[in-house]
Amino acid sequence: xxxxxxxxxxxxxxxxxxxxxxxxxxxxxxxxxxxxxxxxxxxxxxxxxxxxxxxxxxxxxxxxxxxxxxxxxxxxxxxxxxxxxxxxxxxxxxxxxxxxxxxxxxxxxxxxxxxxxxxxxxxxxxxxxxxxxxxxxxxxxxxxxxxxxxxxxxxxxxxxxxxxxxxxxxxxxxxxxxxxxxxxxxxxxxxxxxxxxxxxxxxxxxxxxxxxxxxxxxxxxxxxxxxxxxxxxxxxxxxxxxxxxxxxxxxxxxxxxxxxxxxxxxx
Numbered sequence: 001x002x003x004x005x006x007x008x009x010x011x012x013x014x015x016x017x018x019x020x021x022x023x024x025x026x027x028x029x030x031x032x033x034x035x036x037x038x039x040x041x042x043x044x045x046x047x048x049x050x051x052x053x054x055x056x057x058x059x060x061x062x063x064x065x066x067x068x069x070x071x072x073x074x075x076x077x078x079x080x081x082x083x084x085x086x087x088x089x090x091x092x093x094x095x096x097x098x099x100x101x102x103x104x105x106x107x108x109x110x111x112x113x114x115x116x117x118x119x120x121x122x123x124x125x126x127x128x129x130x131x132x133x134x135x136x137x138x139x140x141x142x143x144x145x146x147x148x149x150x151x152x153x154x155x156x157x158x159x160x161x162x163x164x165x166x167x168x169x170x171x172x173x174x175x176x177x178x179x180x181x182x183x184x185x186x187x188x189x190x191x192x193x194x195x196x197x198x199x200x201x202x203x204x205x206x207x208x209x210x211x212x213x214x215x216x217x218x219x220x221x222x223x224x225x226x227x228x229x230x231x232x233x234x235x236x237x238x239x240x241x242x243x244x245x246x247x248x249x250x251x252x253x254x255x256x257x258x259x260x261x262x263x264x265x266x267x
Contacts, residue, residue, distance in 0.1 A: 001014070001028065001029070001030045001031065001070070001083075001084050001085070001086055002031050002033060002063050002066030002067060002070075002085075002086070003030060003031070003032060003033065003034075003042075003086035004032075004033050004034050004061075005032050005033075005034035005038055005039075005042040006034070007086065007087065008042060008045045008046055010086050010087040011030070011046050011086050012045075012046055012047045013089050014084060014086065014087075014088065014089045014090075015028070015046065015047060015048060015049050015051060015053070016047070016049055016089075017089035017090045017091075017092075017094075017198070018049070018051060018090060018095075019049035019050065019051055020092045021090060021092060021093070021094055021095040021096070022096075023095040023096045023099050024051075024095045026052070026078070026080075027052040027053070027054065027074070027075065027078075028048075028051055028052065028053045028054070029053075029054050029056060029070040029073060029074060030046070030053065030054070030055045030056070030086075031055075031056050031057075031058050031066035031067075031069050031070050032055055032056065032057050032058070033058050033060070033061045033062075033066055033167075036057065036059070039055075039057050042055070043055050054073070056069060056070070056073060061167040062162060062165065062166070062167035062168045063145075063160075063165040063166040063167055063168070063174065064160035064161060064162045064163075064164060064165040064167075064168060064174050065160075065162050065167070065168075067083055067160045068159050068160050068162065071154050071157070071159075072154075074154055076154075077153075078153070078154060079102070079151065079152075079153075080098070080102060080149060080150065080151050080152075081149070081150045081154065081157065082148075082149050083145050083146065083148055084146050084197070085145070085146050085199065087199065087200060088116075088146050088197050088198060088199040089197075089198045089199075090197065090198065091196060091198065094195070094196070094197075097194060097195055098112075098149060098195060101190070101192055101195065102151050105151060105188075105190070107151075107187070107188050108152060108156070109150075109151060109152030109153075109156045109157075109187045109188075110150075110151040110152065110187065110188050110189075110190060111148070111149070111150055111151075111179060111182045111183070111187055111188070111189040111190070112148075112149040112150075112151065112189075112190050112191075112192050112195060113134070113139055113142060113143055113144075113147055113148065113149075113179065113189065113190070113191045113192065114147035114149065114192055114193065114194075114195030114196060114197055115130040115147060115193045115194075115195070115196050115197070116130070116144055116146065116147060116196070116197050116198075116199050117130075117196050117197075117198060117199075118198065118199060118200055118201040119198055120200070120201075121201045123201055124201075125198075125199040125200060125201045125202070126144055126199070130193055131193075132193060133191065133193075134191040136183070136188075136189055136190075136191075137183075139179065139183070139189045139191050140176055140179035140180035140182075140183055140189075141176060142191065143175045143176050143178065143179035143180075144175055145165075145174065145175040145178075146197045146199060147195065147197050148175060148178065148179065149195065150182070152187070156187075157182075158178060158181040158182060158185070160174055160178055161174055161177050161178070161224065163220065164177060164217055164220060164221065164224075165217075169216075170216045170217040170219075170220040170221075170263050171213045171214075171216060171217055172213065172214050172216070172217025172218060172221075173217035173218055173220060173221035174217070176221055177221050177224060177225070180225060181228075184228065184229075206249070206252065208251055208252060208255040209255070211252050211253075211255040211256040211259065212255040212256065212258060212259035213259060214256065214259065215255065215256040215257065215258065215259025215260035215261075215262075215263060216259040216260070216262060216263040217263060218259075218260055218263065219259065219260035219261060219262065219263025219264035219265075220263040220264065220266075221263075222264055223263065223264045223265075
């Protein structure tokens with residue numbers, strides 16, 4: 001878990017939700033990315049609830065940087081990695097259901113993708129409706145960081161691209177690239193919608209800055225995929241669904257397009 005430490009109460013809610021899962025047998029690594037001055041204070045106010053918990057301090061900000069640091073410090077032999085946000089939490093039966101899916105998977109490495117839901121508003125916290133099924137070849141498009149569950153050793157898992165994600169130069173697309181790289185390496189991907197992660201619903205930010213930053217990440221995502229596959233052609237309509245969702249808001253469409261083009265063509 002990456003956190004700036006601005007809301008310890010959210011972190012404590014997460015820890016409490018894990019403690020209520022009797023089938024959880026792992027370790028929680030929290031990567032604190034706030035100032036050094038606040039590190040001790042943050043550690044003093046979080047409540048591990050008897051869980052095996054470590055708090056690491058990173059002077060460099062960035063969601064992908066934090067995740068890579070957490071994986072680097074994970075115990076050798078870890079069998080499954082999860083990447084929660086600091087404001088998400090789990091249902092009481094989550095790790096029981098996850099454990100069943102891990103046992104059903106006979107492959108040494110597997111990528112499981114779940115869904116997101118806000119129980120307080122009774123709606124999806126990320127998309128309007130999560131589908132009941134996803135074609136494996138397209139599942140990377142539906143990847144959401146907090147619903148990525150990687151079964152396997154850490155040396156078989158791709159690193160999070162540190163140029164993508166919140167806090168990076170291109171602040172989106174890190175989860176889609178991660179899932180795409182896993183699939184591209186030949187590892188099986190399974191979509192399991194009943195593996196639900198709770199996350200508060202947040203209304204879509206309709207500012208030009210938001211769409212520009214989102215476009216930056218999507219453009220760089222497509223460029224990175226093209227550089228690996230060598231057979232992709234540039235196509236601005238890869239983000240057409242976002243253009244459509246913005247509708248008649250011409251200024252927002254332009255911000256998204258400008259960000260996408262810069263992310264795709266910049267060095």
